[in-house]
Amino acid sequence: xxxxxxxxxxxxxxxxxxxxxxxxxxxxxxxxxxxxxxxxxxxxxxxxxxxxxxxxxxxxxxxxxxxxxxxxxxxxxxxxxxxxxxxxxxxxxxxxxxxxxxxxxxxxxxxxxxxxxxxxxxxxxxxxxxxxxxxxxxxxxxxxxxxxxxxxxxxxxxxxxxxxxxxxxxxxxxxxxxxxxxxxxxxxxx
Numbered sequence: 632x633x634x635x636x637x638x639x640x641x642x643x644x645x646x647x648x649x650x651x652x653x654x655x656x657x658x659x660x661x662x663x664x665x666x667x668x669x670x671x672x673x674x675x676x677x678x679x680x681x682x683x684x685x686x687x688x689x690x691x692x693x694x695x696x697x698x699x700x701x702x703x704x705x706x707x708x709x710x711x712x713x714x715x716x717x718x719x720x721x722x723x724x725x726x727x728x729x730x731x732x733x734x735x736x737x738x739x740x741x742x743x744x745x746x747x748x749x750x751x752x753x754x755x756x757x758x759x760x761x762x763x764x765x766x767x768x769x770x771x772x773x774x775x776x777x778x779x780x781x782x783x784x785x786x787x788x789x790x791x792x793x794x795x796x797x798x799x800x801x802x803x804x805x806x807x808x809x810x811x812x813x814x815x816x817x818x819x820x821x
Contacts, residue, residue, distance in 0.1 A: 642698050642699075642700065642732065643696070643698050644665075645698065645730075645732065645739075646696050646697070646698025646728075646730035646732070647663055647665065647675050647676060647696045647698075648663075649698075649730055649741055649743070650675075650676055650694065650696050650728045650730065650743070651663055651676055653743065653813075653815065654676065654678050654694075654815065654818075657815050658681065659678050659679065659680055659681065660678065660679040660680075660681055661676055661677070661678045661679075662676070662677045662678075663675065663676060664676065664677050664693075672707070672722070673693070673695060673722055673723070673724045673725075674693040674694065674695060674724065674725065675694060675695055675696040676693075676694040676696060676728075677691065677692075677693060677694075678691065678692040678694060678818060679691055680819070690819065692725055692726060692818040692819060693724055693725035694725055694726055694727065694728055694818060695723070695724075695725065695726075695727045695728075695751075696727070696728045696729075696730065697727060697728075697729050697730070698729075698730040698731075698732060699729075699730075699731055699732070699782075700731075700732050700733070700734065702781060702782055703779040703780060703781045703782065704729050704779055704780050704782070704785075705777050705778070705779045706755060706777075706778045706779060706780065708722070708755070708778045709774060709775050709776065709777065709778055710759050710762070710763055710772060710773070710774050710775070710776050710777075710778050711774030711775065712778065713755045713756060713758075713759035713778040714756065714759055714760060714763065714764075714774070716752070716756060719751075719752045719755060719756060720752060723748055723751050723752050723755075724748070725748055725818075726745060726746060726747050726748055726751070726817055726818040726820075727745075727746050727748075727751045728743060728744070728745050728746075728818075729743070729744040729745075729746070729780070729782070729785055730742070730743050731743075731744075731782055742782075742812070743812070743813055744782075744785035744786060744811040744812055744814070745811060745813070745814045745815055745817040745818060746785065746806075746811055746817060747817050747818075747820045747821060748821060749821060750805070750806060750809065750811070750817075753805045754780060754784060754785075754804075754805055754806055755778065755780065757803070757804075757805050758780060758781075758784060758802070759778055761799070761800075761802045761803075765799050765800055766798055766799040767797075767798050767799065768798075784802075784804055784806065785806065785811055786806070786811055786812055787804055787806040787807040787808055787809055787811070788804065788807075789801070789802050789804050
């Protein structure tokens with residue numbers, strides 16, 4: 632178990648380093664918040680706009696990073712927490728970067744989706760409301776289950792199986808038409 636935790640922590644650190652590098656490539660200053668404190672719950676990267684440096688209080692973004700090698704991103708919340716809008720508004724304090732990592736022959740490629748704070752809150756709420764409350768199931772989903780977002784949802788799509796079926800209505804993705812892939816400017820949008 633400890634080895635799996637270590638691998639997950641390493642994957643998370645890789646995602647955080649990737650985001651920090653990409654932010655710096657945009658010309659912004661970026662710092663890993665977890666280099667001074669072990670794993671802040673709501674922020675991984677602190678980003679500052681250098682063009683705002685002459686202002687007494689430069690513009691700052693507190694970014695949460697989620698990294699996966701799978702098809703979905705665990706959010707660090709339960710399903711019930713995602714259905715509590717007050718909880719989401721308190722815990723999602725800034726934009727999020729979602730990093731999907733594909734590794735083959737010791738080479739990794741990255742896909743990155745950058746969502747505003749409001750996009751994260753809306754998608755987490757609507758996806759889990761649809762998943763828990765709109766499906767006809769023989770057995771209820773436990774609200775204490777891990778909440779996650781599918782990668783396709785992050786760029787405004789839905790899976791074929793998420794259309795209308797006898798078991799559930801179609802999932803209406805709130806990000807349909809939104810630009811999130813490599814959308815680094817989203818970190819400065821509420």
